[in-house]
Amino acid sequence: MSLDPSYLEYPRRRRGMDHDLYPWSNLFDRPAVSWPGGKGVAVCVVISLEWFPLTPADKPFRAPGHMQTPFPDYRHYTSRDYGTRVGFYRLLDAFAAVGAKVSVAVNAAIAQRYPAVISEIIAAGHEIIAHSTDMNGTIATGLEEEAERALIGTALDVLEQATGTRPAGWLSIARSQSWNTPRLLAEAGVRYMCDWVNDDLPYAMRTAAGDIMNLPLSHELSDRQIVNVLQQSADSYVRQIQDAYAWLDQESRTYGGRLLPLQVTPYILGLPYRIDAFDGLLRWLKDQDNAWFATGSEVVGATPR
Amino acid sequence: MDKTPQTPLVNDPGLYDFRPYRDRHPIRWPGDKPIAVWISPNLEFYEIDPPANPFRKSWTKPHPDVVGYSHRDYANRVGHWRMAEVMERHGFTGTVSLSVALCQHHPEVVENANALGWEFFSHGIYNTRYTYGMDEAQERAIMEDSVRTVREATGQRIRGWLAPALTHTTRTMDLLAEMGFTYTCDLYHDDQPGPVHVARGRLISMPYSLEVNDHYGFAVYNMSPREYADTLIRQYERLAREGEASGTVMCIPLHSYLIGQPHRIGPFEEVLRHIAADGRAWITRAGDIAQHFLAHDYDAVTAETARPAAE
Secondary structure, rough: OOOOOHHHOOOOOOOOOOOOOOOOOOHOOOOOOOHHHHHEEEEEEEEEEEOOOOOOOOOOOOOOOOOOOOOOOHHHHHHHHHHHOOOOHHHHHHHHHHOOEEEEOOOHHHHHHOHHHHHHHHHHOEEEEEOOOOOOOOOOOOOOHHHHHHHHHHHHHHHHHHHHOOEEEEEOHOOOOOOOHHHHHHHHHOOEOOOOOOOOEEEEHHHHEEEEEEEEEEEOOOOHHHHHHHHOHHHHHHHHHHHHHHHHHHHHHHOOOOEEEEEEOOHHHHHHHHHHHHHHHHHHHHHHHOOOOOOOHHHHHHHOO | OOOOOOOOOOOOOOOOOOOOOOOOOOEEHHHHEEEEEEEEEEEEOOOOOOOOOOOOOOOOOOOOOHHHHHHHHEEEEEEEEHHHHHHHHHHOOOOEEEEOHHHHHHEEEEEHHOOOOEEEOOOOOOOOOOOOOOHHHHHHHHHHHHHHHHHHHOOOOOOEEOHHHHHHOOOOHHHHOOOOOOOOOOOOOOOOOEEEEOOOOOOOOOOOOOOOOHHHHHHOOOOOHHHHHHHHHHHHHHHHHHOOOOOOOEEEEEEHHHHHOOOOOOOOHHHHHHHHHOOOOEEEEEHHHHHHHHHOHHHHHHHHOOOOOOO
């Protein structure tokens, strides 16, 4: 038995990346970033506000957190809705208590179904970024380009109509993209996306439709990863984020500004038995003299190109 | 997807003899240390769009697997530099498990490791190209490619091997010995080095570790960073005690896209501080362990294996 000879050929074995989306770059060799107010660590919270249709479409894949039992999965439908109706308001209160402005990645369906949530987000001064149409709006290679373009356009249009502002940012469901996504987002006027988790600072990607910034929204530091996937407690989550902050704080004093991205899910950290831990974390962060609470747009805007 | 890249199938791989963990030849590490500690940073490159191997999928999602790929890319942009600085601070010189194509893609990373005095061994061309299904000439070709590529990039003649993504054939060990490799990190049957049966020449197994590999800690056992740090210290303390009778080896295999994350590197640094301050550890590189074992222990261990079981 042997493999096809092409398996031992490496056409992209060359200097730099094996694709043309972005060049390699060493975080520690870049000019030091300086955040507003001379702060060292940008704490960027991104909330995922999601609506899961009771019937999963599975095209091209089923989103994390989607329905699991045979139809009708009231268990997961209502548990996810709990996050939007209840948990999210707890989070809003927690941010208000420390004066933090955050980014909320919103499914367009949320704006259509629950306009009251949108009004409250805007009134509190948070940023709204686009997070597809609803949780059936997943993207991966295989999705027709026209369908993907329409999905992105619809999500942006609906949020623009609901808020009066075209979203500057985009988060894909499960951070999953096709080969076309960065180009289609740039073409649609999106300034930054949050899908690629390869850095501790935002950086530019180049596409045939122009540049787009990527804000690396660490999945490793997300509540979904730490609490749901790794099955750790809210207290352990808090300890891990504090450890991350401490490290980035120290590093920022030598190498310049760093980013602590916190993706938070209302139906995960917004539960009664977890929210106090998160609330305490926010207060702890507020007390750190080197922390700067910032929205995604503020972080991207303060990052030198 | 095919399940069996090789026929005929066997039940005993015939790689080594059974040696009870009792009354063994006493290994003494340099300085009379009971435990040799080596760190193995995996410096890897994963392709965004690799060709399919008939026996194993690379990415679980359609290409590009954005999270899978970019998570690993974090290593070369961020994690490596953070991890290397911490290791240097506490006097740990790495032994690199290298996707040798990293020499082409990111020579900056390879040059940094070489300048720090790190040893290299091969972990295949890419961690997205598997050995399953290769014929002998193909497997030989990736070994030759590895030796040539690392020599050209670093001046080092590699002596060790960890199969790409731990994909083996039943020929792998024979080919390694034949091509001048002295140690393999692919076998997990012991806490000491030992002879591997090969057709010609000498090859030893070097204790690497799956169990305290950061990938297992964080992706299999779902540990928190502090739980993982505690695990490493327990592993160290036990092996250091046992090493008083006959020297042990502790390897800490790392992937900087995991250990180099900001919430993990701090607790990990405490582990290095602990081991460096303890005084019982010979903090070293795999090649140095192999050389010492081959010079002082290989023959004694081989003779011991030949003893009748009842003696």
